[in-house]
Amino acid sequence: MRHPRSIDLVQDSGTQFDTETIALLPEWYVLEGVCGKCGHVELIGRRQITRRFGEHIRLPEIARKLRCRCGNKGNNILRLGVLPR
Ligand SMILES: [Zn+2]
Known part of the structure; x- marks a missing residue:
């Protein structure tokens, strides 16, 4: 499993994480959504996602x-x- 060392936010290029499900994502990762229109940034709760989408x-x-x-x-x-950490 790949563990990028950087503490910077990495933009999902659509390649590296293509096959990663949220279940495989190490728990020290946080998810953030960035609006493509207004630029609003919001932290996304992992539990919120798994509860809703599995x-x-x-x-x-x-x-x-x-x-x-x-x-x-x-x-x-x-x-x-x-x-x-
Ligand atoms: Zn927006």
Whole structure:
């Protein structure tokens, strides 16, 4: 399993995390949604996602399900962050 060392937020390019489901994501990762329209950033609770969509949802699919408070549903970006340890 790959463990990027960086504590920076990494943008999901759609390649590295393509086959990763949220169940496989190490627990020190946090998810953040970024609105493609208004730029609003919001932390996404993992439990929220697993409760709603199950733990086998793939990360790129989560990005597609994001909905911003501005009403934007498309071109939202899912970012992964690593909690400092
Ligand atoms: Zn927005």
